[in-house]
Amino acid sequence: MTAPVLIENATKTFGSFTALDDVSLDIAAGEFIVLLGPSGCGKTTLLSILGGFLSPSSGRIAIGGKEMTHVPPARRPTTTMFQDYALFPHMKLKDNVGFGLRMRGIGRAEREERAKNFLDLVGLKASADKKPHELSGGQRQRVALARALAVDPDVLLLDEPLGALDLKLRRQMQDELKAIQKRVGTTFVHVTHDQEEAMAIADRIVVMNQGKIEDFGPPSEIYMRPRSLFAAGFMGEVNFVPGKIRDVDGTGAVVETALGKVTLPKACFTAGSPSAGQGTMLCIRPEHFRRAGEGDGAVTALGQATVSNSAFFGTHYRCHLAPNGAPDISIVAHMPQSTVVAEGQVLTLAVSVGDIVALPSKQA
Numbered sequence: 001m002t003a004p005v006l007i008e009n010a011t012k013t014f015g016s017f018t019a020l021d022d023v024s025l026d027i028a029a030g031e032f033i034v035l036l037g038p039s040g041c042g043k044t045t046l047l048s049i050l051g052g053f054l055s056p057s058s059g060r061i062a063i064g065g066k067e068m069t070h071v072p073p074a075r076r077p078t079t080t081m082f083q084d085y086a087l088f089p090h091m092k093l094k095d096n097v098g099f100g101l102r103m104r105g106i107g108r109a110e111r112e113e114r115a116k117n118f119l120d121l122v123g124l125k126a127s128a129d130k131k132p133h134e135l136s137g138g139q140r141q142r143v144a145l146a147r148a149l150a151v152d153p154d155v156l157l158l159d160e161p162l163g164a165l166d167l168k169l170r171r172q173m174q175d176e177l178k179a180i181q182k183r184v185g186t187t188f189v190h191v192t193h194d195q196e197e198a199m200a201i202a203d204r205i206v207v208m209n210q211g212k213i214e215d216f217g218p219p220s221e222i223y224m225r226p227r228s229l230f231a232a233g234f235m236g237e238v239n240f241v242p243g244k245i246r247d248v249d250g251t252g253a254v255v256e257t258a259l260g261k262v263t264l265p266k267a268c269f270t271a272g273s274p275s276a277g278q279g280t281m282l283c284i285r286p287e288h289f290r291r292a293g294e295g296d297g298a299v300t301a302l303g304q305a306t307v308s309n310s311a312f313f314g315t316h317y318r319c320h321l322a323p324n325g326a327p328d329i330s331i332v333a334h335m336p337q338s339t340v341v342a343e344g345q346v347l348t349l350a351v352s353v354g355d356i357v358a359l360p361s362k363q364a
């Protein structure tokens with residue numbers, strides 16, 4: 001089963017501290033949503049409000065069109081899977097997976113049948129009679145997922161479920177989790193502070209900071225067209241170049257920066273229309289820099305820069321560049337591996353204007 005989730009103006013305070021600040025989200029049935037943000041930003045608080053373990057101080061929650069704000073966890077169509085997935089050590093895997101069904105009064109034959117189906121879904125059908133200590137960490141994680149899905153929730157809430165796994169296993173489990181979610185079609189809301197994990201699994205990412213939503217959209221949109229400085233910086237590496245908006249017309253604006261003037265179309269201003277005199281921050285990803293004259297399409301030259309450090313990364317050179325005439329700015333650029341970039345070399349930097357995002361330099 002699957003259901004849409006609606007969160008309207010949810011706020012959660014603990015004494016005078018606001019952990020969640022006027023958060024609204026509209027999640028479609030069957031979506032894989034990731035709540036992403038640094039430690040303490042309110043991800044778990046939001047997940048706990050969805051699961052019914054916390055009540056919002058104000059605002060409301062609906063799941064599948066039904067009011068859920070004050071409904072206790074056991075009466076919600078949700079299951080929560082925690083990082084500490086605590087399987088019962090004395091029970092066989094099929095009994096661990098069937099445990100929730102037993103609690104719901106489902107008879108042994110049906111329980112075993114469903115437990116086996118869900119163990120099959122996570123690739124462990126042949127291990128149904130094993131006990132948790134006979135499994136690896138990744139296999140135990142799969143059993144926990146099978147157990148959570150076996151009770152057929154409309155929405156599965158996952159709180160850093162891969163946090164305890166080593167990096168290689170974690171990447172592998174991310175792929176599996178995504179594939180399983182697509183097969184079952186259940187709405188997943190998954191918490192992580194790992195940006196790569198979010199990009200690997202999410203249909204849409206909710207970027208959170210200090211109890212607020214900074215950005216919400218598909219991974220590529222948040223990476224390429226972020227709507228906040230925080231989201232731009234949290235989703236991968238980015239160079240910030242400060243500037244001032246000078247001339248605005250219907251098509252865009254001219255921005256004056258320490259690297260020179262850049263004419264940007266309206267689409268570059270992802271947080272709203274530019275206004276003259278406003279301070280702005282240009283966000284440029286390292287891979288969007290190139291040397292003047294390289295690549296196709298219209299590029300804007302951003303002056304000359306001296307390579308202060310260059311390292312070969314296989315797919316590219318990662319360079320630190322000191323723009324000539326702008327000592328306060330340091331640039332990280334990825335240059336194609338086809339041409340050697342050496343320390344001390346002077347390059348004319350260029351970027352395609354369509355790759356630049358301009359955001360208000362001070363966001364409320």
Ligand SMILES: Nc1ncnc2c1ncn2[C@@H]1O[C@H](COP(=O)(O)OP(=O)(O)OP(=O)(O)O)[C@@H](O)[C@H]1O
Nearest residue numbers: 014017019037038039040041042043044045046193
């Ligand atoms: N019961 C509580 N009483 C007081 N403060 C709380 C309580 N629960 C959470 N907080 C505070 O609310 C803020 C958000 O906590 P939350 O657990 O939602 O963050 P998080 O983004 O999930 O962080 P992490 O990634 O570290 O788990 C934190 O500053 C935390 O200290």
